[in-house]
Structure formats: C-alpha cells, structure tokens
Amino acid sequence: MKIENIAAEVRPRVTWESVDLGFSMVRHWWKPIFLPWLATMVPFAIVVNLTLWQHPWLALFVLWWTKPLFDRIPLHVVSHALFGEQPNVAQTLRALPRLFRFHFIKALTIHRLDPARSFTLPVWQLEHLSGRKRVQRVRILQKNAQNTAVWLTAACLCFIFIIALGLLLLLLMLVPSDVAETLWYEFSDQRSAWWVAPLSNGFLMAATILIEPFYVAGGFALYLNRRTHLEGWDIELSFRRLAERIRASRGQLATVLLLLAGLSGTVMLTSPALVHAETTLLSREQAREKIDEVFAQPEFNTRKERTGWYAIDPPAEETKEKDAEEDDGETSWWDEFVTFMKALLAVGDVMALLMEVLLWLLVVVLAALLIYFFARWRPEFGGTRMARKRRRSPCALFGMDVRPESLPDDVAGEAWALWQAGQTAEAISLLYRGALVTLIHRDGITLASSATEGDCVRQVRSAGDRIMSETTDYFTRLTLTWQSLAYAHRLPASSTAEQLCQQWPQHFEEQK
Amino acid sequence: MSDNGAAGADATAIQNAHTLASRLREQIGQVMVGQNQVVDQVLIALFAAGHVLIEGVPGLGKTLLVRALAKTFNGSFSRIQFTPDLMPSDVTGHAMYDMKTESFKIRRGPVFTHLLLADEINRAPAKTQAALLEVMQEQQVTIEGKAMPMVTPFMTLATQNPIEQEGTYPLPEAQLDRFLLKILIEYPSIEEENQLVSMVTGQQIGDTINVDAVQAIVTGEDIKRIQQITASLQVDQRVVDYAVRIAQKTRTWPGITVGAGPRGGIALIRAARAAALLNGHDFVTPDDVKDIAAAALRHRIILAPEMEIEGQTPDSMLATILENVEAPRT
Numbered sequence: 037m038k039i040e041n042i043a044a045e046v047r048p049r050v051t052w053e054s055v056d057l058g059f060s061m062v063r064h065w066w067k068p069i070f071l072p073w074l075a076t077m078v079p080f081a082i083v084v085n086l087t088l089w090q091h092p093w094l095a096l097f098v099l100w101w102t103k104p105l106f107d108r109i110p111l112h113v114v115s116h117a118l119f120g121e122q123p124n125v126a127q128t129l130r131a132l133p134r135l136f137r138f139h140f141i142k143a144l145t146i147h148r149l150d151p152a153r154s155f156t157l158p159v160w161q162l163e164h165l166s167g168r169k170r171v172q173r174v175r176i177l178q179k180n181a182q183n184t185a186v187w188l189t190a191a192c193l194c195f196i197f198i199i200a201l202g203l204l205l206l207l208l209m210l211v212p213s214d215v216a217e218t219l220w221y222e223f224s225d226q227r228s229a230w231w232v233a234p235l236s237n238g239f240l241m242a243a244t245i246l247i248e249p250f251y252v253a254g255g256f257a258l259y260l261n262r263r264t265h266l267e268g269w270d271i272e273l274s275f276r277r278l279a280e281r282i283r284a285s286r287g288q289l290a291t292v293l294l295l296l297a298g299l300s301g302t303v304m305l306t307s308p309a310l311v312h313a314e315t316t317l318l319s320r321e322q323a324r325e326k327i328d329e330v331f332a333q334p335e336f337n338t339r340k341e342r343t344g345w346y347a348i349d350p351p352a353e354e355t356k357e358k359d360a361e362e363d364d365g366e367t368s369w370w371d372e373f374v375t376f377m378k379a380l381l382a383v384g385d386v387m388a389l390l391m392e393v394l395l396w397l398l399v400v401v402l403a404a405l406l407i408y409f410f411a412r413w414r415p416e417f418g419g420t421r422m423a424r425k426r427r428r429s430p431c432a433l434f435g436m437d438v439r440p441e442s443l444p445d446d447v448a449g450e451a452w453a454l455w456q457a458g459q460t461a462e463a464i465s466l467l468y469r470g471a472l473v474t475l476i477h478r479d480g481i482t483l484a485s486s487a488t489e490g491d492c493v494r495q496v497r498s499a500g501d502r503i504m505s506e507t508t509d510y511f512t513r514l515t516l517t518w519q520s521l522a523y524a525h526r527l528p529a530s531s532t533a534e535q536l537c538q539q540w541p542q543h544f545e546e547q548k
Numbered sequence: 549m550s551d552n553g554a555a556g557a558d559a560t561a562i563q564n565a566h567t568l569a570s571r572l573r574e575q576i577g578q579v580m581v582g583q584n585q586v587v588d589q590v591l592i593a594l595f596a597a598g599h600v601l602i603e604g605v606p607g608l609g610k611t612l613l614v615r616a617l618a619k620t621f622n623g624s625f626s627r628i629q630f631t632p633d634l635m636p637s638d639v640t641g642h643a644m645y646d647m648k649t650e651s652f653k654i655r656r657g658p659v660f661t662h663l664l665l666a667d668e669i670n671r672a673p674a675k676t677q678a679a680l681l682e683v684m685q686e687q688q689v690t691i692e693g694k695a696m697p698m699v700t701p702f703m704t705l706a707t708q709n710p711i712e713q714e715g716t717y718p719l720p721e722a723q724l725d726r727f728l729l730k731i732l733i734e735y736p737s738i739e740e741e742n743q744l745v746s747m748v749t750g751q752q753i754g755d756t757i758n759v760d761a762v763q764a765i766v767t768g769e770d771i772k773r774i775q776q777i778t779a780s781l782q783v784d785q786r787v788v789d790y791a792v793r794i795a796q797k798t799r800t801w802p803g804i805t806v807g808a809g810p811r812g813g814i815a816l817i818r819a820a821r822a823a824a825l826l827n828g829h830d831f832v833t834p835d836d837v838k839d840i841a842a843a844a845l846r847h848r849i850i851l852a853p854e855m856e857i858e859g860q861t862p863d864s865m866l867a868t869i870l871e872n873v874e875a876p877r878t
Contacts, residue, residue, distance in 0.1 A: 522786075
C-alpha cells in the first residue's frame with residue numbers, strides 16, 4: 037500500500053461524509069466490484085435455493101448467514117483499487133480461496149452478528165491482525181466510528197427491504213389487475229402457493245446483491261477516515277508533496293525529510309499498524325531524541341487536574357505478558373466477549389435514541405389528538421359560556437321570531453283583536469308563538485329547530501315541576517288548534533279561539 | 549298554503565276508519581304480546597297498501613303476527629319458506645299439461661292470497677326474489693302470456709334474519725326500495741315476556757300461540773275502503789316539503805354513500821297518512837312523518853363503510869338527520 041498512490045482525496049471527514057466516499061468508490065469502480073461479486077454470489081444463491089428448494093426460508097437464512105464471506109470480495113477490490121492496484125475479474129477470482137480461508141469459522145460464528153461488521157472487516161482482512169492485537173486495534177479505531185457503523189448496518193438493512201418491496205410492487209404494477217390481486221392475496225396469505233417463497237427470496241437476494249457492496253465500501257471508507265484522523269494521512273501526504281516539490285526545485289531534501297521522519301516516528305509510537313514512510317533519514321534513537329525535544333516544549337507541558345470515574349487499564353507488565361502469550365494468534369475469548377458486548381452497547385445507544393425520538397413523536401401526536409378532540413367534543417361538554425347563552429336564548433326557531441322583544445306587550449289582547457279583525461290564522465299563530473317564546477325564555481325549555489309540534493309538547497311534559505300541569509294542558513290544546521289550522525286549514529270555533537285568548541295570560545303572561 | 553289530498557275524506561268515514569283500525573290493533577294485540585310498535589307499523593303498511601320487510605331473530609312472532617292479521621279480516625294467508633332451491637314458478641305459479649283434457653292448465657302459486665308471508669326472503673336466489681318483488685310492484689302475475697291480477701288487498705310481509713348471513717342472497721337496493729317499511733322486531737321486555745310465557749304454557753298443548761281469540765271484525769272490502777280513505781287524507785304542502793327535505797338530506801349527509809331516492813319521499817307521505825289515520829287525525833302533521841321516517845327510510849340508505857366500522861346504524865344516522873332537518877312552522 038503506497039499512500040501517495042491513493043485515488044481519493046485524503047482529508048479528515050465527518051463519519052457520514054466518509055460513508056458517502058465509500059458509496060462513490062462503488063459507483064466509480066462498479067465494474068471490477070460487481071462482476072466478481074455477481075460471479076460468485078449469484079451461482080451460490082442459485083445452488084443454495086435449489087438444494088433447499090423444499091425449505092425456502094432456510095435457503096434465505098443460509099444465504100444471509102454466509103454473506104460476510106462474500107463481503108470480502110468487494111472489500112478486496114475497493115481496497116486495492118483505492119491505492120492504484122485495481123485488480124481485474126480474473127485476479128479477484130484467483131484471490132478468492134485466500135480471501136475465504138482467512139478466519140473462515142470466526143466470521144460465521146462469533147463475529148457473524150457484529151452490528152458494525154462492515155467497519156471491523158478491514159481490520160481483519162487488510163491489516164491481517166488477530167488475537168489481542170486485533171481487539172485493541174478495533175477498540176482504538178471504533179471509538180468515534182462505532183455508532184455510524186451500526187447505523188450504516190441498520191440503514192442498509194432498511195434499503196434491502198425497501199428495494200425488495202419495491203420490486204414486488206413493480207411486479208404487481210406490471211401484471212394485469214386480476215393477476216395482481218391473486219398475487220397480492222398469495223403474498224399476504226400464510227398458506228401461500230409454492231412459488232411465493234422462492235420469488236420473495238429472489239427479490240430479497242436481488243436487493244442484497246445490489247446493496248451489499250455499498251455497505252462494505254461504506255464501512256471501509258469509515259475505517260480509512262478513522263485512520264486518517266489517527267495517523268494524520270493528510271499531513272503526511274502534504275509533506276510528501278512538499279518534499280517532492282522541493283526536491284524538484286532545489287534538490288535539497290534534508291530539512292523537510294527530517295520533519296517528515298519526526299512525524300512518522302510519532303505516529304509509529306501510537307499505532308502498531310502504520311503505513312511506513314519509504315524514506316527516513318533519522319534512526320529510531322535520533323527520532324526518539326527529537327520527539328523528546330518536541331515534547332519538552334511548554335505547549336506539551338500544561339497540566340490540568342480532573343476528577344471523575346475512569347476505567348483503570350491493566351498494568352503495563354501484565355499487558356505485556358498477555359501480549360506475549362497471545363501473540364501466537366490465540367485470541368482471548370474474554371476480549372472477544374468484551375468487544376461483542378461493547379458493540380451490543382452501541383446498538384443499545386442507537387435503540388435508546390430511536391426510542392427517545394419515538395416517545396417524543398408520541399407526545400406530539402397525543403397533544404395533537406387532545407387538541408383535536410377537545411375542539412370536537414367541546415359542544416358536548418357545554419361549550420363556551422357564550423355558546424351556552426346563545427343556545428339558551430335563540431333568536432329564531434323554525435322560521436319564527438322567538439325573541440321576547442318581537443312579541444306585543446299584550447299577546448292575548450292583540451291575538452283577540454286580530455281574530456275579530458278576521459285575521460284568524462295570524463291570531464292563533466301569535467298565541468302559539470307567544471307560548472313558545474315564554475317557554476323558551478321563561479321556563480328554559482330547550483327546543484331544536486328540528487322539533488315538531490309533538491316534540492315541543494313532549495318537551496313541555498318532560499319539564500316536570502318547572503311547568504304547571506294546567507299550563508301543559510293549555511299548551512297541548514293550543515298546539516292541536518295550531519296544527520289543525522296549519523296543516524288542515526281548519527279554523528277553530530270562535531268560542532275556542534276566545535277561550536284560548538282569555539286563558540293565555542294565566543299561563544304565560546304574568547312572568548313574561 | 550296548498551293541499552295535497554284533495555278535498556279530504558268525509559269526517560265520519562275517517563272516524564269510522566280510525567275506529568276499525570283501533571279495533572284491529574286491539575285484536576292483534578290479544579295474541580301479539582308487546583311489540584305494539586311493530587303491530588302499528590304493519591297496520592300502517594296495510595292501510596297504505598304497501599309491503600313490509602320484517603327483520604328480527606327467529607321466534608319473535610313474525611308468523612303469528614301475519615296469522616293474526618289475516619284472521620282479523622277473514623282473509624287468506626300463505627306462507628313461503630324461501631330456500632336456495634326455490635324457483636320463481638314455486639312462488640307465482642305455472643302452466644301444467646293436463647292429460648285428460650289435453651290442454652295446459654294454469655296452477656296459481658301461493659302469491660294469490662291476501663297476506664303473503666315470505667319467510668327468510670334472503671335465502672332464495674336473486675331470480676326468485678325478483679319474481680316476488682315484481683308481483684309486489686305490478687300487482688299481477690303473468691303465466692304463459694296471461695296476466696292475472698292479484699287479489700286485493702294484497703300485502704307481502706317478507707322476513708329476514710339479521711344473523712346467519714352465511715349462504716344468503718342479500719336483497720339488492722333497487723328491490724329493497726319496493727318495501728314501504730322495514731320493521732325491526734326486538735326482544736320483548738321482561739313483563740311482556742312473562743305475559744307471553746304464561747299465555748303459551750297455560751293449559752295448552754304444544755308451544756304455538758293460539759289465534760282463536762282473534763275475531764274477524766272487518767272484511768277485505770273494509771280494508772280496501774280504509775286504504776282509499778288513507779289515500780285521501782289531507783297533506784299540507786309544507787308537510788310534503790318536510791318529507792322531501794328529509795329524503796334529500798339523506799343524499800347529502802356525510803357518512804351515507806347512497807341516500808333515499810324519490811320513492812323514499814313518496815313512502816314517507818304514504819306511511820305518514822296511514823299513521824295519521826291510526827292516530828285518529830284527519831290530516832297529516834310533521835309528527836306523523838317524523839315518527840315513521842326511520843321505518844320508511846332505513847332500508848333505502850347505504851352507510852359508508854367507515855360509519856359501519858364506527859358502529860353507526862342506519863337508524864342512528866337517520867335520527868341525526870331528523871335532528872338537522874328544520875320542522876315546518878308558520
């Protein structure tokens with residue numbers, strides 16, 4: 037790996053921007069990535085589906101479980117292509133046995149459910165680290181990138197389902213509507229036809245084949261970005277270019293390379309898996325002295341005291357002993373377990389964030405519902421005081437003016453005068469309207485505009501003690517007379533009209 | 549103000565008709581315990597020369613009601629149990645070849661009666677239902693090209709069961725429209741049921757209610773006369789307008805997919821006239837229209853699916869509509 041040959045712009049990026057860089061890599065080198073990927077993945081998927089044709093869900097499970105092995109193909113291509121060594125399809129296929137062999141069992145067992153798989157895969161495959169060293173390396177690398185890597189896994193999983201569903205909907209759109217109905221029924225039915233499961237597998241596999249290289253490249257770019265942050269690749273590249281320019285112009289290298297070597301030495305101390313500069317002028321001891329000089333500067337000697345709870349690392353000797361024991365390639369199960377638990381905790385953080393967002397959404401929805409139903413049910417609870425007042429005192433009902441002001445002072449006298457003047461219908465109408473106005477405003481009888489005459493009588497009867505029974509009887513007689521006049525055009529006898537006019541004040545006038 | 553109903557019937561004739569109607573109600577009430585509203589609505593349909601669709605679970609006295617009603621006027625009564633294999637000719641009749649006379653003889657079906665009980669009408673296929681509904685509409689049967697009028701008065705009382713919808717053929721809306729009223733029979737109250745159980749089990753063999761107590765008090769001709777008087781009852785134009793506004797409101801009311809057609813308004817007025825007669829009035833009031841609106845319109849509207857999911861029924865929707873239609877005044 038020659039860092040100066042890198043095909044991408046090297047600079048520290050925020051994590052999601054680096055994921056985007058990974059996606060750009062796949063778009064750029066789509067041919068060398070997808071050809072070997074399809075050449076291996078598709079035949080394998082066909083073989084698995086045919087072998088397990090009676091158990092399609094098992095076939096899907098097998099394909100999903102073995103996916104990490106095939107992820108090594110796009111990573112192999114993209115990692116080489118990035119440093120100017122783009123392999124062709126044949127080279128990639130030739131490299132397959134080596135790629136698959138490496139940590140074959142672990143990839144399919146304890147590391148299969150690693151939620152940040154795309155990020156940790158380059159540590160295995162490109163740095164060839166194992167054992168405790170790999171664990172420590174991963175621990176350093178994943179500090180800032182772990183969450184993004186987990187989110188990347190979740191997002192890609194969602195994309196796979198969306199694309200699979202999209203393919204299904206596309207199929208439903210393209211077939212005739214009656215066939216689409218049958219298809220949908222078969223897909224939604226538990227005991228569906230034999231072809232449903234293979235077809236579903238096909239859609240899911242097609243979506244997986246499309247998305248997986250992006251997933252792997254996204255994780256790889258996250259890994260690169262983390263290393264750029266940790267190892268200062270951008271600074272190193274700047275120095276290299278500066279040196280080149282100086283060499284070309286003056287042929288004097290010493291000053292610049294001294295600085296370059298000093299920087300490389302610093303990085304080497306912090307990271308065991310470095311990209312070594314090709315040319316160094318200082319020996320290790322000289323570099324150490326130079327570094328000590330630099331660290332002796334006042335900028336590096338400011339001390340601050342902070343109090344808090346921190347995990348204590350094991351003593352250096354103990355770590356060394358353990359390293360010595362486990363450097364043979366043996367990985368401590370405890371370290372693996374701790375890494376796995378940390379990954380799980382990262383998933384927990386993501387889930388917690390998701391739950392928090394969901395809870396807030398729930399609160400907002402509940403508040404909106406509360407406002408909506410309050411507005412809707414407000415009239416049921418009596419509404420505002422103004423609304424209650426309006427309901428108590430309607431101005432017009434059933435086309436009649438029912439305001440007390442609209443009545444003459446002496447309703448009965450006025451009605452009798454109208455009767456005698458031959459305006460018989462107006463006379464009875466005035467008596468009836470006067471009675472209604474009094475019942476509404478004095479006795480608080482609630483009448484809707486849909487109330488018929490019979491409804492009014494029933495309301496008055498149900499008013500109980502508020503209205504005297506004599507008044508109720510009078511109102512019933514008046515209603516019958518009014519109905520007879522209004523709907524049968526039958527005038528009451530003069531004596532009846534006179535009696536009604538005479539009795540009206542006893543029931544309605546005194547309290548008007 | 550204008551009138552619908554011409555000059556109106558003679559007051560004495562109306563009074564006599566009301567008296568007869570009341571006696572009919574009393575006679576049926578002797579055996580039909582409780583269910584006063586059902587009895588009233590059946591009589592309203594009879595007086596308005598309409599047909600009724602009765603909906604209720606089995607055993608609530610639908611057959612008894614028809615038997616009692618037939619007995620009150622010495623009329624004939626037929627019952628057809630609708631089944632999936634019932635053919636139209638089983639209902640209307642058919643031509644049969646007579647070997648002796650070497651000619652076709654027409655055999656009249658059970659529809660040639662005064663009162664026809666079409667039990668569980670929704671169990672027969674559509675063509676058999678259509679045959680009966682055509683008879684109801686046309687008041688005649690055509691067999692071998694020969695038109696035969698129905699006996700009058702003719703009334704169909706069709707029943708259907710609101711439960712056990714499996715394997716049934718629901719009546720299409722267009723055919724439901726032919727029924728003047730859809731009557732719902734509910735369970736009796738505890739007092740009414742006590743009375744019913746005592747009546748059926750008191751010194752009697754079997755569990756059928758004896759209709760011997762019902763006396764024939766009117767003739768078929770009397771019924772026809774009552775129908776004529778009902779048809780001539782006075783209806784003010786504002787009452788007609790009220791009925792039409794109710795029917796129209798069902799078409800624009802949210803939650804109702806299909807509202808009542810013009811036949812809904814016609815049914816309202818016809819039924820309201822009969823209701824007025826039964827109540828002893830010689831004219832129709834908005835109250836008569838409002839009281840009969842649910843029975844006359846509940847089978848003419850189709851609720852939106854979301855309303856049905858919310859548990860709304862045609863009756864509850866109609867009650868809301870009635871609360872929102874302004875009653876006539878002035």
